[in-house]
Amino acid sequence: MISFIRGRVINKGLNYAIIETHDIGYQVFAGETLLNELRLDAEIELYTFHQVKEDASDLYGFRSLEDLELFELLLTVSGVGPKSAMGVLSIASATDIKETIVRGDALLLTKVAGIGKKTAERLVLELKNKIMRSGAGTVTLTSAATSGGDELDALMALGYSLSEARSALNLIDQSLTDSGERVKAALKQMRLK
Numbered sequence: 001m002i003s004f005i006r007g008r009v010i011n012k013g014l015n016y017a018i019i020e021t022h023d024i025g026y027q028v029f030a031g032e033t034l035l036n037e038l039r040l041d042a043e044i045e046l047y048t049f050h051q052v053k054e055d056a057s058d059l060y061g062f063r064s065l066e067d068l069e070l071f072e073l074l075l076t077v078s079g080v081g082p083k084s085a086m087g088v089l090s091i092a093s094a095t096d097i098k099e100t101i102v103r104g105d106a107l108l109l110t111k112v113a114g115i116g117k118k119t120a121e122r123l124v125l126e127l128k129n130k131i132m133r134s135g136a137g138t139v140t141l142t143s144a145a146t147s148g149g150d151e152l153d154a155l156m157a158l159g160y161s162l163s164e165a166r167s168a169l170n171l172i173d174q175s176l177t178d179s180g181e182r183v184k185a186a187l188k189q190m191r192l193k
Helices: 032-037 065-075 082-091 094-103 117-133 150-157 162-171 179-192
Strands: 004-012 016-021 024-029 043-052 057-062
Touching: 004 024, 016 043, 024 057, 032 082, 043 065, 057 065, 057 082, 065 082, 065 094, 065 117, 082 094, 094 117, 094 162, 150 162, 150 179, 162 179
Parallel strands: none
Antiparallel strands: 004 016, 004 043, 016 024, 043 057
16 A cells, blocks of 8 residues: 655646656646645655555545545545545645534535535535544634634635635634624735735
């Protein structure tokens, strides 16, 4: 089982990079975010998931163990394959995705190609307790995360990322309870940056 690779990026494709290590080139599938970070001829270290099937042997690469662990957790859900799991990791950070699942919000997951409403709801249902029990300690529900997803969804509909929206909501006065007022205050915070 190949679980880690260190080498030089010699080529990049639409959904993979070729990493040369000791005169051997490994095709490593990766998410869009990671592929955008990789530069040709740059040295790289990746954690990998090695999937061996009857007709293929594929490597999937990740920057951190947290990303790899979330990928493996996503694969435990029926109907979610490596492409869909990679898609999930491309829409937000592992921490943001975990918070979304723990919050019970399936909307973000439906933005991934190949994941419909039912699959997204199944992901939330099956993974919520696993993430909470995992003791990973990386999921700390902030006030923005526990206050419901309406404000996050509104800010994301305006083009902000989940992490930007969450950060802005954490900076506003927590005594505000009206969703509309919270969104306005968060927008003001983002304009100040």
